[in-house]
Amino acid sequence: MTDTVNLTIKMDAALKEHIKQLAADNQISVSQEIVQRLQESLQAPAASAVDNQDTQETASNMFSADEVKQLRALLKKQGKKKK
Numbered sequence: 001m002t003d004t005v006n007l008t009i010k011m012d013a014a015l016k017e018h019i020k021q022l023a024a025d026n027q028i029s030v031s032q033e034i035v036q037r038l039q040e041s042l043q044a045p046a047a048s049a050v051d052n053q054d055t056q057e058t059a060s061n062m063f064s065a066d067e068v069k070q071l072r073a074l075l076k077k078q079g080k081k082k083k
Helices: 013-026 030-043 065-082
Strands: none
Touching (some): 013 030
């Protein structure tokens, strides 16, 4: 048997009622519902907006000198139009 401790927390009354309903739906105590949800949230991998693990950018399609010259000319024209 695992050792358990008492924990007193303050929460919104609506949240408490929601947890009570979830516990009743799952046929477990409120305490068990809270513990299960806490354990699940702590075990879940942290969601990252961008997966940046083991990624490196590589420049595979470099612009040629002519393409760079054309891009600069287009950007210069657009800059003049905005003024």
